[in-house]
Amino acid sequence: GGGRERGGGSDVVQTVTGGLRDLYLRKLLPLEEHYRFHDFHSPALEEADFENKPMVLLVGQYSTGKTTFIRYLLEQDFPGMRIGPEPTTDSFIAVMYGDSEGNVPGNALVVDPKKPFRKLSRFGNAFLNRFMCSQLPNQVLKSISIIDSPGILSGEKQRISRGYDFCQVLQWFAERVDRIILLFDAHKLDISDEFSEAIKSFRGQDDKIRVVLNKADQVDTQQLMRVYGALMWSLGKVINTPEVLRVYIGSFWAHPLRNTENRRLFEAEAQDLFKDIQSLPQKAAVRKLNDLIKRARLAKVHAYIISYLKKEMPSVFGKENKKKELISRLPEIYIQLQREYHISAGDFPEVKKMQELLETCDFTKFHSLKPKLIEAVDNMLANKIASLMSLIRQEESNMPTEIVHGGAFDGTTAGPFGHGYGEGAKEGADEDEWVVAKDKPAYDEIFYTLSPINGKISGISAKKEMVTSKLPNSVLGKIWKLADCDGDGMLDDEEFALAKHLIKIKLDGYELPGTLPSHLVPPSHRKPFQTAE
Secondary structure: OHHHHHHHHHHHHHHHHHHHHHHHHHHHHHHHHHOOHHHHOOOOOOHHHHHOOOEEEEEEEOOOOHHHHHHHHHOOOOOOOOOOOOOOOOOEEEEEEOOOOEEEEHHHHOOOOOOOOHHHHHHHHHHHOOEEEEEEOOHHHHOOEEEEOOOEOOOOHHHHHOOOOHHHHHHHHHHHOOEEEEEEEOOOOOOOHHHHHHHHOOOOOHHHEEEEEEOHHHOOHHHHHHHHHHHHHHHHHHOOOOOOOOEEEOOOOOOOOOOOOOHHHHHHHHHHHHHHHHOHHHHHHHHHHHHHHHHHHHHHHHHHHHHHHHHHOOOOOOHHHHHHHHHHOHHHHHHHHHHHHOOOHHHOOOHHHHHHHHHOOOHHHOOOOOHHHHHHHHHHHHHHHHHHHHHHHHHHHHOOOOOOOOHHHOOOOOOOOOOOOOOHHHOOOOOOOOHHHHHHHHHHHHHHHOOOEOOEEEHHHHHHHHHOOOOOHHHHHHHHHHHOOOOOOEEEHHHHHHHHHHHHHHHOOOOOOOOOOHHHOOHHHHHHHHHHO
């Protein structure tokens, strides 16, 4: 039945993406076209934009390990991959799933209706010669696609020699991907001008950004703390959000660690990053919905701006002068529209960029306000989106959770190298002997000072001893519940040793198990359990 359910799940995805596409074409697109939204902000969405897999965009200065990071996730080389200490990747490479290995050059890519890249053709040949799709049969790529960007260089000459607007291309990708991963090298931390401009072009996409501090095993703990501090300081100046970005620290390649003192930290961080990337397919529908809402709000504001400019234009004389005056007055017009239509300032496009774009337009060709078009979008935001949201929720509960498999994602879950294996409550899981036995003599000494009666101590005596651990009562209560195996309100010597062992686990910073794992059950309490089964 699994296959059938999964099929059902993907049908629901079809209905959600289909519903989104339908809403876009019926409600939002007419408004966008009427007020020339596509010339100003972002090209029209296509079928492939709704259907495509979640995408992850990697951005970083050259030699911070972007291509190596992809190789680490996929655990195999991809066509067109070049790695070296000098700036090697000079193209945008979309690494996607394909039945056989191969490369598709940019010019062919942007005419393929199944790929979400058709609108990149507007960046011209200089860009398309530096864009390609690398296809390979890899399990990881069945659920996500990865986009490798050219290494960002420090210095002035690169900007002149690129031949296309690098930041605009990044912004185009940022609007369409599900995750933006910024890579930094712990060994040579630097944010060049081009990089800070690139980061600024992600404005409004802060929720998609994650930061990876790579090659962290090259420095020792003290230097790593300094580098981390410096990174946060530099990022704070570039990304204008009050929240702190999530930074994952580690060494993302399959080589031995240089400095092993932070091994546990790196493992926990890699685990978190994997979880974050693995959850992308699940959240893809919500992300597309979210991006559509962002787009709808911008389209509405845009319509108000354009129709206001049209309304202010004189019918016969002095058009040029009026146009200049309106462009310079744009900040005031923003404030006026915010008051009139109760829109927050955060929904408005950047003033400078808007002024530059308006320079070349003929204001008399603009359309005046059509309330009907705005109403359609309002109705979409107020009613239709909510019903789609509940559809997504329903689909999430019915569907087997989709997560990313294969490559590096498979090496982390099972076996003795899984995260947290053999630590805390899991210690001794694969040993024959009871794990508490080795410390039991020391625990027994304490046990006999608590004057046991018939080999058991009362709850009051146990409490006096357990409270010395300084753990809060809620935790000690849980430990008592786990340790009192037979539930008689007293502890024998083995149960007491178990309670002390659980206290030690908690004091070492591990979580307590919800129920007592079988390997921790004291030997004398094991028999009835097995017969019960």
